[in-house]
Every structure is written in C-alpha cells, then in structure tokens.
Amino acid sequence: MKNKEKKYLRKTAPSESAKMVETIYGCKWSLTVYQLLADGINRPGEMVRSIDGLTTKVLNQCLRKNTEFGILERISYNEVPPRVEYKVSDFGAKFMKILEELEKLQSEIDNQDNKHVN
Template identity: 90%
Template structure:
C-alpha cells in the first residue's frame, strides 16, 4: 500500500459577499429599509416620511447601493408625476436570510455573556 498524503488548498474568505455584508451593516439605514419593504412600504417618499431622521439624500444613497449589489430592484413607471418603487430581488431574499442568521448568532452570543 502506498502512503498517500492528502493535500489541502488554503481556504480563503469569500471576498464579495463579505464586502456586501460589511457595507450593508455599515449603512445606518439599510436594515430599516428592508423592514419597510417587508411591511409593504416601497416608495422612497413614503420611506422618508416613515422614519424620523432619514433624509431623501441619504435614502437615495442607501437605495442606490442596495440596487448595485442586486439586493433591491428599482422599478420606474412612465407616469406624470414620475413614480418609483423598490422591491427585493431573489438574491436579496437569500441575502436577507443570511442577515437573519447573523442576527440569531448575535443573540446567542449575547445570551452567553
């Protein structure tokens, strides 16, 4: 019998998904926006009115970043006045499940302390 040695390649952290998680958690409003979308509030003006302290400029930056990551989809209607809505993509649904699991892990950590 030959003595075979197993060779393992060095495992590295997922760079893109880690970057997305870091950016979303770094954004003060992203998690709140997800909560609003889950409650059926999907228009930017209504979002700003629903959250004290949130400005239109900051909300637009938050929505743009989430759209770039593919978490949210921007739907623009050809109407006068213009109407824009946001919805969670299939990828966004998967991503939010990851965030939910991280939140559960955080609760477990807090309960051990």
C-alpha cells in the same frame, strides 16, 4: 522521509459576499429599509416620511448601493409625475436570510455573555 504533496489550499473569505455584508451593516439605514419593504412601504418618499432622521439624499445612497448589489430592484413607472418603487430581488431574499441568521447568532452570543456575567 517521504515528501507528501499538500492536499489543501489556504481558505479565504468570500470577498464579494463579505464586502456586501460589511457594507450593508455599515449603512445604518439598510436594515430599516428592509423592514419598511417587508411592511409594504416601497416608495422612497413614503420611506423618508416613515422614519425620523432619514433624509432623501441618504436614502437614495442606501437604495443605490442595495440596487448595485442586486439586493433590491428599482421599478420605474412611465407616469407623470414619475413614480419609483423598490422591491427585494430573489437574490436579496437569499441575502436577507443570511442577515437573519447573523442576527440569531448575535442573540446567542448576547445570551452567552449574559450567562457569564450573572
């Protein structure tokens, strides 16, 4: 029998993007922050005032993590009092499209589950 050279390597998950998705879904406020930004609310103080249960400390952790991933951009204005705003980066817009596709997939799964129950 002839020894064939193997043509394929074991496929692995994309580690960085998978870690990002896991972290973002693990943070219960990230998706809400994205919704606020889409609605034009881009200042941290306004975000905290817009959502019951969200504290400044937790929001800052969420914003920091999203900024580290490159999903959000932090814009500091040299003013007194200091003003900071956040916006979705170009990379963040691509990332959010992936999250939207995951939501669509989840809806399909939920619909299939409901069909099997009835």
